[in-house]
Amino acid sequence: MVRGVYIQRSASERLTLKNALERYLREVSPTKSKGSHESDVSRSKPLISSLGSYSLAAITSDLVAKYRDERLATVSEQTKKPIS
Secondary structure (H helix, E strand, O other), X not given: OOOOXXXXXXXXXXXXXXXXXXXXXXXXXXXXXXXXXHHHHHHHHHHHHHHOOOEHHHOOHHHHHXXXXXXXXXXXXXXXXXXX
C-alpha cells in the first residue's frame, strides 16, 4: 500500500506450505530425473513436519531462521554431524 500497489494475498493466506509442497511433489517433481525427484521428496519431509501447517503468507524470515537454527542444533544419528 505504501507504494500504491495492492497485492492480493487471499490465495497465499489459504494455501499451506504442506499443500504447496505436496502439489509440487505430485505435479512437478516426477517430471525431473529419478534422483532429483527422490531428493525433492526427502528434503521436503522436514519442511512439512516443521512448517507445513503455516500458510504461505505467514512464513516470515524469522520463522525460517528459527527452523534453520533448530536443524543446525540437531545431530544426525548416522553421521554424528549437525543436520543442514
